[in-house]
Amino acid sequence: MIFSFSGLKTSVRYFLRDNPALLDDAKKIRDLCASVQAAIVEVLVKKTIRAARRNNVGCVTASGGVTCNRALRNELSRACAREGFTCTSLKNPSAQTTPR
Secondary structure (H helix, E strand, C coil), X not given: CCCCCHHHHHHHHHHHXXXXXXXXXXXXXXXXXXXXXHHHHHHHHHHHHHHHHHCCCCEEEECCHHHHCHHHHHHHHHHHHHHCCEEEECCCHXXXXXXX
């Protein structure tokens, strides 16, 4: 599945352009970021569960950079458990550090 969030990113960009004072308030920036993350996670989880049902699969696998997001991993796991799917999350190899 391919998802695009260009509209959401553009909305955030224009919101910040139109509300520049927000950039001076660290708490408001954190709140905005958390809200954007929550919106993205909600869409990804809903669409993933819908696709799993439609394709009649028993296991949902998340992989790549997106699996670095703990909120997404947790929500996807909860949704899969609630809907009766097995959930596997593969770690992003490029995000792992190699001991020296």
